[in-house]
Amino acid sequence: MRRSLSLLIETLAVYLLFTLALGFFLLLALNSTSVPISYLLFGGGVLFSLLIYPLVGKTRKFIRNRLWKAKRNYTSLLSNYSRTIASLSDLETLFSHLSDLLHQTFDIQDIWLLTATDKGEHFEFQNNLNPLSSPLLISKHSQVLLYLQENKTPLLQYVLDFGETFADISEEEKNAIRSLKGDVLVPILFQDEWLGLLIIGSKTSGDRFFEEEILFLQAIADQTAVALKNTILYEDLLKRNRENERLNIELTMANKELARLDKAKTDFINIASHELRTPLTQILGFNDFLGEMLQSGNLPQSSLERMVAGIKKAAKRLEEIVSIMLDISKLETQIFEIHPSPVKPATIIRAAAEKWRPALDERHLTLHITDLNDLPMVQADSQRMVQVFSELIQNAIKSTPDHRDIFITGKTIEDTGSGKIFVQITVSDTGIGISPEDIEKIFEKFYRIGDVLLHSTGDTKFKGAGPGLGLTIARGIVEAHQGRIWAESPGRDEKSLPGSKFHVLLPAFQTAEVNAEEK
Incomplete structure (x- = not known):
């Protein structure tokens, strides 16, 4: 409103000046008898063209100063601004209110609010509302900053350029400020803490800033400093709250993981105790029977053979449990050793599958082995790799209901980047599958899917469980061969039976001729 009123009065004043000047020259021409009218009009036009622009400029300045000065009430403006920004908590809104106030009060061209960041020996002043703009680095010992901090009053660019106080300032610093x-x-x-700099551009009228305006700008800056400090504290509080929330989430997850590990260890102790106790009980039971038969003198050959076979089976199961624990200990202490030699993948798979033929027949499961005979040899410890695939076949048997199928397939993969050849062998079942959240955890120590109460000592029963160490050892063995093992499954469902796949990737054996060519 004030700007429109000012523009209207300025326009009327210009027209008035023009009318007065034109009337003056016409009157002079009519009253003159000695000088031709054309000369008077020509000279008047030249004089008018030389004087009219300065007169118009001076008139506009005079009107704006008188009109706006009469309308300004700095105390009221400052009070309203203070109330407006008192509850602000974001920088963008604060700058918006500050910009509106200064534009309306002074009709200035540009305003910048730069926030200060302590960078050791320098302050970095950054326009946060325009992150792409380059920050301004100014030394803490800058004469300009020290002057502003000591006097706590605005500094005019004119004073900086020509004032004696800043005569010794370097051109580099002056240019930085001029920028x-x-x-x-x-x-x-x-x-006395630097929060920022308020940069005020020139007035559109071209007029200078007067003393009362300078005082008003500093008062505005002081109010802005309080609001800006509150904004910084609020942002810092939000940041700390977000960090606390993140830490709380991580702590909760860590506690859950610790609880899971604690339960897994407890389950392992229970399972291991059960696994160890069962063969020990069998051995002690058969031993008692033998003792009673020897005392009675009645020792039939068939009973003797049956008890010896039971003792042997129990002792073998006991040996397997102890071997698993020893393997885990070796993997953890990094003393696990392998003795690789060239071997055909088909040989490894046949040896691993042969152990489970009776279980496959008992459960009426069909094992399909295909695409292995043409695979290149791998450099592997045969005994350890048989252990790996034996574990994968056993898992497939326990995950698959009776009268279904298990598949073992192989293929060759070439790494186009390095040119190396790999052999990938996949053990697939048609069983209950694995949940997405368990797909990585099944390779962790002690981890077992399902409740420990569902554990069965049977090696091959459907949904039977074990100590939860077999896949951990399998991964350690494969990685010791510079290979990789991973699982895939659409999910776990005992009705739809989506199945699961376990992939083992091993480097193919490089012959002496190939190595010579590479060298």
């Missing part, structure tokens, strides 16, 4: 393209630098300080 801000402001007429006035207003410090934003909170208890």
Whole structure:
């Protein structure tokens, strides 16, 4: 409203000046008898063209100063601004209110609010509302910053350029300040702490800033400093809250993981105790029977053979449990050793599958082995790799209901980047599958799917469980061969039976000729 009124009065004043000047020259021409009218009009036109622009400029300045000065009430403006920004908590809104106030009060061209960050020996002033703009680095010992901090009053660019106080300032620092393209630098300080700089551009009228305007700018900067400090504290509080929330989430997850590990260890102790106790009980039971038969003198050959076979089976199961524990200990202490030699993958798979033929027949499961005979040899410890695939076949048997199928397939993969050849062998079942959240955890130590109460000592029963160490050992063995093992499954469902796949990737054996060519 004030700007429109000012423009209207300025326009009327210009027309008045033009009318008065034209009337003056016409009157002079009519009253003159000695000088031709054309000369008077020509000279008047030249004089008018030389004087009219300065007169119009002066008139506009006079009107704006008188009109706007009469309308301004700095105390009221400052009070309203203070109330407006008192509850603000974001920088963008704060700058918006500050910009509106200064534009309306002074009709200035540009305003910048730069926030200060302590960078050791320098302050970095950054326009946060324009992150792409280059930050301004100014030394803490800068004469300009020290002056602003000590006097707590705005600094005019004119004073910086020509004032004696800044005669010794370096041209580099002057150019840095000039790059801000402001007429006035207003410090934003909170208890001598640098929070930022308020850069005020020139007025559209071209007029200078008067003393009362300078005082008003500093008062505005002081109010802005309080609001800016509150904004910084609020942002810091939000950041700390977000960090606390993140830490709480991580702590909760860690506690859950610790609880899971604790339960897994407890389950392992229970399972291991059960696994160890069962063969020991069998051995002790058969031993008692033998003792009673020897005392009675009645020892039939068939009973003797049956008890010896039971003792042997129990002792073998006991040996397997102890071997698993020893393997885990070796993997953890990194003393696990392998003795690789060239071997055909088909040989490894046949040896691993042969152990489970009776279980496959008992459960009426069909094992399909295909695409292995043409695979290149791998450099592997045969005994250890048989252990790996034996574990995978056993898992497939326990995950698959009776009268279904298990598949073992192989293929050759070439790494186009290195040119190396790999052999990938996949053990697939048609069983209950694996949940997405368990797909990685099944390779962790002690981890077992399902409740420990569902554990069965049977090696091959459907949904039977074990100590939860077999896949951990399998992964350790494969990785010791510079290979990789992973699982895939659409999910776990005992009705639809989506199945699961276990992949083992091993480097193919490189012959001496190939190695020679590579060298």
